[in-house]
Amino acid sequence: MVQRGRPQTRARRTAPRDRRRGRGNVNSVLARAVQEVEAALRSGRVTPATRMKFQAVALLLRDERARVQAEENSSDTHRAEQLKRLDGIATILAKSAVRDSGLLTLLTEDAVVSDEARALKRDLLRTAGIESGADEIPPVKPSAAATEHRAVPRSVISRQLANPFLAPDVSAARPSAPRPTRLASWELIGPLLSSFERAGSGGAACKALPAPTSRYTPRGLELMPHQARLVAAAAAGHRTFLLADEPGLGKTAQALLAAEAANAYPLLVVVPNVVKTNWAREAGMWTPHRSATVIHGNGDSIDGFADIVVVNYEVLDRHVGWLGDFGLRGMVVDEAHFIKNKSSQRSRHVLALSERIRSFTARPLLMALTGTPLINDIEDFRAIWQFLGWIDETKPLAELMNALDETGLTPADPGFYTAARQSVVDLGIVRRRKVDVAADIPARRIADLPVELDGPAGRSIRAAERELARRMVARYEEALAGRRSGAVVDGIDHDLVRQVARWEQKDATTSTTGENVFSMMRRIGRAKAGLAADYAAQLARSAGKVVFFAKHVDVMDVAEETFAEQGVRFSSIRGDQTPASRQRNIDAFVNDPDVAIAVCSLTAAGVGINLQVASDLVLAELSWTAAEQTQAIDRSHRIGQAQPVTAWRIIAAQTIDARIAELIDSKAGLAAQALDGSEEEVGASADVQHEALVALLTEALSAVPTHLAS
Template sequence: MRRRAAEVIDAGETLHTAAAALLADHRRAVDAVREAWAPLHAELARSELRRIPVDRLTHVTEGRLRVAAIEAAGLDTVQRVLDAGRHGLRQIPGVGQQTADQALGAARQLAEAVGETVAVHLDVDHPQPRTTALVAALQLLVEAGPDARRAVEAATVLDTGLGPLLDDARPAAGRLRMWFAGGERRERALAALTGIGRQTERAAADGVPVLLGQASVDLLRGPADEAAAWVDFELRSAEYYGLLAELTERAGGGPDPAAAQGFLPDALAERVRAQALDGTHSRVSLRGYQSFGARFALAQRRVILGDEMGLGKTIQALAVLAHLAAQGRRHFLVVCPAGVLINWTREIEARSTLRAVALHGPGRHDAFADWRGGGGVAVTTFQALTGFPELAADELGMLVVDEAHHVKNPQAQRSLAVAAWAARCAYVLFLTGTPMENRVSEFRSLVRILQPEAASGIGDVDTVAGSRAFRKAVAPAYLRRNQRDVLAELPELQWTDEWEELSAADRDAYRAAVRAGNFMAMRRAAYAEPKRSAKLHRLCELVAEAAANGLKVVVFSAFREVLGVVGEALGPQQPGGRLFGPISGSVPPARRQRLIDGFGAAAGHAVLLAQIEAGGTGINLQAASVVILCEPQVKPTMEQQAVARAHRMGQVRAVRVHRLLATDGVDQRMLEVLERKARLFDAYARRSAVAEAAPEAVDVSDTSLARRIVEEEQARLGAAR
């Protein structure tokens, strides 16, 4: 008995020691990151405070503080007030103790607020010693990966659980100790011995000792090579920034918690936070807002995740699937456009331990039978979905629908198929960054598939009342976060409208299109005569400038004809075959992915041509730092989606967007009409404190917009047929 007790205690002590050592190693790695980050963050905050005029202190104190004497003494910014301190302020004539204390208190309030909003940016093109130190410190933890996170979680449980049990079990290791321990102490020792045995056996069965050992090795590696650290950062900057945000959130620089939770009602947000999330089958570390998104999908079961492009909706969906797999679910189905099917299978394999099965092409029915027997995550298209037999009600663990706005028309065949599958599944997740493009009724139709009771609450009263009531009504089924609220580290997005005067040839082509009443021809008329096209000339200049700086460019147009013209103009200028595309709806998914991969892998400058409906959704183009839009788009969300393919989590350079526009023609008319549509989208699909619009303001269809513009241009030019 004593020998058995000693063995149990030894095993417990060995495990406890390994857990404590890992926690210490992890703490040192985390401290190294925070120590490298703190001076960078402090300098950013100081720089911001140096730009804030001292009279802002009056606003902080609601007019109670008079700063005229302080400003007259040369302390014209908030940072100078902080630098002066109480003693320096008291030396200013007319500034007493109360005024000095008030000024300093107000300055500290502003400093705290600034510290919570500024974020450290890591400039890969201009590394400095301090930013290099931070990247190197982060690399150690990034390289350790999700397994280290799980090891730390397991070590924390063991450290807090085994420690007290080992203390209580000491007497059981020897006869004399037990003899002198007393009855109550002996009972506690025996109970502790049982507890230690259970914990060590469970840890062994779960592979925890090996997990702890590997994590310790990973965290004890030597300092990273600086150049290698920067290369690794550029390849997976999203992981670096995500980890940095997590480790420094308490010290400021993290996203606003309310924004990260999509401004949901407090009671709902609290319930979501309480939802467990098992990461056993996950291979990626989630950011705070991503973890909340996954928990929201689990807690609410049937929801729309409407995060803005670039925030990692796919990762959040995979986290949900991984959790359900850990709970024993075996079959999952992802429905998506054909163009992103390959991307989904890659993400599943790279970011989870789940099996990916593509249900696409001639062998899709054999693949369906294989998936039904072996389980995993099946990925199929909207079109193929209609040809598969539905699973039993309890057989499908979760249905995920990517780019779910494709099923907004309740009468369409794809919508009916998705609704039928969703009706037989407890967990359904719709992913879309554009839940409402033109009509609130379309958004209501998505919610109706998921939560009919919530859809019934989105009535005309809510719509007329405006966006606040609308968002409150859909909160149980809808979560949306915006880049600007949760990705403070995103590099700058520089948007330039390039207005060009039409050449004589352009004007002739445009007038001919107007006379014919051909809206689409009007939109592409600026490229009808390539050699004399003002827009094309400017596009070539922008590409040449990007080439001189070694930058990658994505060119978007709604028209394949325009992309053909651009390709012919650029082809001779692109050395080494660095012109990729065009990507269009007719390009098979596999070839589309090869084009995107080739574009991303090309060293230095390259150009990718893409039709905006095909290349603006569901793909990642963060290799690009220049985006050129050949013409304005009919839908206000189309351009946002396209730009977000480049300006997204993982981008490390500023993104420059150039929209080519022709003066005094269809481009200008479109912008005038679409400005109202864009404001309305913000009011309903984003958080908004203004814009209480009526439902009829949303109803501007593509057809009515085209007809209106054609008629206006025919009247203006006197070119009616």
Template structure:
């Protein structure tokens, strides 16, 4: 916080005590507003700034009062006592929300919003400020932030195929230096808008649905590949992309086909190369959806260091956990679009995962004039409307401190300010029109199939998965060797067989013998039974992780498993994710299972059962 101007000349003293320190009544009024807000709910961005400004002004006013030689001892004691009262309320507020304490650091940087707030309060108190404190300019956003932070520089990898793609381009590298931008002065530039925008979603709904107006269903379906057909609600979304809309918070309920909508949107917008950032468990499913809905496009699933990826693919699919090592080449490959699945994963702005996603999104917007940016989530509002912050930044609607140009233009068009009550529903509609799409199953029930069964293929790319594939190869080689020995023995006894190809009778015989040997061997060694069990163990955490994601959208999920050890892994994962679970196992007695089931019927969020 910049230092306050030297004690400004006060108005002519009278017998009123406030004339000796006219700033204190203002601080007392403001701190009571903060206290009342903190007692009702968590402080939002506006009130956090107000808390910070009050704290710094209390500190500065205390120093002024102590050094003012014109004050009597009694007056000085009285003023310091009143300042202590303000400080006590600040301390109680910080005790409720400990994150406020970091705002009190002496070197804490302040925003232009805080500087304006401080200036206005000082002017209200009658203080005279220096010219440099009267004129406050916004800090221009940094447009050339490096995609790869220094801490991750050594982790970066460049798959060999990526180098081949770069060398295959016969053109010189373009000049991508950001151009200087001159933004016109707007009516709302002096207002703090992020707090009011969050408040608009808390109090400005008026019962309206949080979804933008979408175009009508086209007369003909021009986008579905042969043998497939988009549903009506999907078609309307894709038509919005065809009409030129390029940023979306797609928050349809699970089961409404967000993945297919995103794939088709990329095709209509020609947003290739496209980057898709997803949880690990759904990477293969995304690749399958790309093949189903856009068979003319190629998808590359990035595993590990990406040594075997197809760098000439149209769609690159990567999970959050390994994105950090691929930031460098992904930021330089010329992406024209980006999709973030389960976007609530990036709500924590301090996490490295969120910073990686936002850095790539910023680079894409720097290099593309109108990229396709999509955030997918079935739970757009997790704990607080401020959880929108990271998603809005990813989509380019805000920069964290204020709305970006497109949203600012919509807010300007309302002709209102946050001081007007009518501003909040209008602001909410303005944000929704930027691209929020939220449909519930009951709203589109007529378009949905009676039942949907979906298989989610997964790729086991860790050490456990590699050992399973090696064991599978060895098992296959052993069974093939048995088949060849039987064929050779029959040929030696009866001569070569007349028919070419595979003898199905021998295959069945080999399979039956392997099954009998597996039963005799039990779980020892690599056999059919041990292989099935190991595959289940390898998929356990992936399946449990997907179930956790699903629970956040639909609340109640049943998790079935065949083996007890798979159940153990799943339950441990649920506990780590903060999900309550009730378990029904085959080794439980009937009374025990009944008691557990009865005890959990009031608030169960999970039921997991050992069955096949």
């Protein structure tokens, strides 16, 4: 009897293990099925059988994901590993489904599940060694918030329909509860804010950070030590940061690599419009294996499957609905002082998204980036702290309350304010100044800031550039046809291209009509003026005095109008001023602490004046030579300058402006000049103009299907 019983006992004991082994096989079965669906879609053979298999696989994926989440006798590590595998399979299926919009209708809430699809789902389970039963988990219904969309891009709808199994998991967030505390009856928000004024003198406003790590830095790039320390903190598990480094210390790279260290994807980045394009460029540089998408307007062109979503404050209201249901695991708010007014629409939307993320993501990465000094406008911290989940409208939340309780003090105790300030700093305030990390960064450097020229002005400039290219192509083809008896050249005749560019360059210096390289650059300068001025105003608020350089008077006029509208005081230094007036304006900028910006002519103010009171410059327009730019930068980078100098070069993306920037750099060795201070001019302005036209014509000719060279 005993011998007969032992095998039965073993069978009973091993049954759960066999069931787990079967469940493990589900991933393999699903992966094979998804590959078959993907192959059919790629080949264009979308048969009824393919549709049935797609629906069966999608249903099984959704059920399996819900089952793993509900598993009580599984460790968190095992559960996370299973979910990661399922999500990878689901993403492949979802991206394949976008090829055929008819497949997406099979995943809507009211979609009819055919008997054949149910039968195939059971067959897939049996293949994995599992008998399906009545305990199957019902499909997850979309959240109520999904119906509150203001605008939903088509690709996002595709993602939502194709990924019901990737819906936000509200049960994952388990916020810690505050312990019973002596401070429960105290009003604490006011004392916490006051602690930064009363205990701030001489106190470091920077959380202790671990040793630098280079683990997440892409090959070929290098983080500065102060940047790598913050990334190391994220890798060690810290998840909320008020990153208040001064401008020029690389907050963008730190935020992107912190998200990589925290695996905080999908990641939402909310930014001012002027830096939106730059964030996408930086994401491509620092996290090249992550896809990034930028929301313009209603978001018709975005990638709904991207890892990083960049949106500017101005259009956030249109997208706050679907972003709340996107399953975000991280959020970065750049220039976070933009949300200081909690009654403003932008602040309400940012805070609502933050709260939504914290409701379904356990310990999300939340980062507020601002260079504004911490001891100014202390009340502005309220919105930022609330975004980070440190406080709510009336009181500290659990983590901060518990830290305050551990001090053993109350606001009535003399030592409370110092201890309270440190408790807030330890939650994630990171503040470094240029002077503090001067050894990490070059004494003088140029940082390019690409901007998108939207609206009628941008469209007009791009159309004019195409017209200029068409005119040169016609001139090239006319010259080519006129010498058919000459030498035969395969493909593009580059000698003739350079000749046509010289003709065009000569005409541009004598003709007063038609579009040419000079008028193009002036139009681009006017189109950039408002964006460049807006960025200069942001710098002035964050870092102190700023020098704004432009070539043309009308660009300076637009900038000064922008500063006046924003209430930013400025001095104007132009070529048409008398020496006495010019010196008064220089003195006002240097000596008056309320004069934040010097608006300077690149030619008139590029030499002979000392503006070392500023360590940040904005180059709103490109010069034709690197030497001219270097001399402008040297107005601040000179004897008496105590901080590293950063020149922010505003470049119109996808226009001839970007080509000219590359040409200046390549001809003059701009990177070397920024390090060693050499002012040697390599190449003249005419060389850059000529090469820009050569590049424009060559690109246009390359786009033409054929060129007859005989």
